[in-house]
Amino acid sequence: MSLSLVIFEREPDTVEIIKGYLSEKTDIVINEVFDDYNKGVRYIKENSPKIVVFSMTPDKSTCYKMIHRMCEFGANVIVLSEDYTTSNIIQALRHGAKDFVSKPVIKKDFLEAAEKCSQADVKVMKKSQIVAVYSNKGGVGKTAIAANLAVELTKLTRDKVALVDLNMPIGDVTTFLDVKPSIDIAEIVNNANPENTDFIREACCKYKDTDLYVLAEPPYIEQSRTITPKQVLKLFECLRNAFSYIVVDMGTNVDKLNMSILEYSDFIMLVTVINLPLIRNCQRCLDLFGGLGFPESKTKIVVNRYLENDEITVDDVEKAIKKQVYWKIPNNYYTMMSSINKGIPVSEVNENSNITESFTQLASKITEDMFEQDLKG
Ligand SMILES: Nc1ncnc2c1ncn2[C@@H]1O[C@H](COP(=O)(O)OP(=O)(O)OP(=O)(O)O)[C@@H](O)[C@H]1O
């Protein structure tokens, strides 16, 4: 049986080259060539071709969105682009492309990609990623980091992101983003069904007109006490089906519930500020995670409220905990306080501030790491 292929390309010469290469592949039939990309996406939705050759335009963010949509419609997408920087390749693959071929298109590379797509079965969706923001001490900036990281991940990935408040019994994510969810975790864990992704999305509260969804902690302290690790894991199973990224603002307790959440997460952002007791504490957490068998690479040390001229340097911290610091978030009291008081992320207070830039870059770094980890399987 022959396989249907569709080409998105505005340069006639490249179309001819691709047609020439494909003439050798008797199992592939070119159905259509589009220079109007929106029309092309509609065609893919209605006709489900097996392979799409998608040539990127300079408007990268729109291209990534289109790649994502075409993959959702079940197509195996080969991306062509003159820009073969690592970040472009990673973004294209992260949005679901099966392969990336640089332009001008070389025959061998193109035919290998086409072969790979011919043999690919149904597209396997990338596993969604859970990032737990944790410290066993209060007040270090867990909520500030979880909320702002979730906002930046939503902007960067254009995917659906959940921000979950598991700082039970007294969470504050809803205050940081000034949202008022009508349903909370306690209700969801009792009614959630992993197959029903609409239910879980509707149960969360959308942050403004974005793809960020907030899930609040239970309103009554007694309700939080009844939530079991088993229920939280079921909740995560539901969230994984409904969202691509899940950021969890954690409580400080070193108890069974929190350890199960950390175990089930893909990444742990272990937050500390630079002072001796907290650094020692951080070391203890690392020992504990090691004892629980968490892979070393899963835990990332995030230094919050970082000051350039601090008496204790990042070098000192790294020596003390025998682990590299993953990220430093600058101390910016004014922007952070204004953000909390207004119930908006720091990027809305001042998009040019050092702290906004730090969160944007953190989101970018972590998505690249997630992608690499996902590829390793
Ligand atoms: N990078 C930063 N620069 C300046 N101030 C910050 C920064 N990060 C956090 N803060 C301040 O630290 C305080 C505590 O932050 P946050 O509420 O996020 O901590 P937390 O770890 O979630 O605390 P809790 O354990 O009580 O939930 C807030 O008042 C916030 O303004």
Ligand SMILES: [Mg+2]
């Ligand atoms: Mg908090």
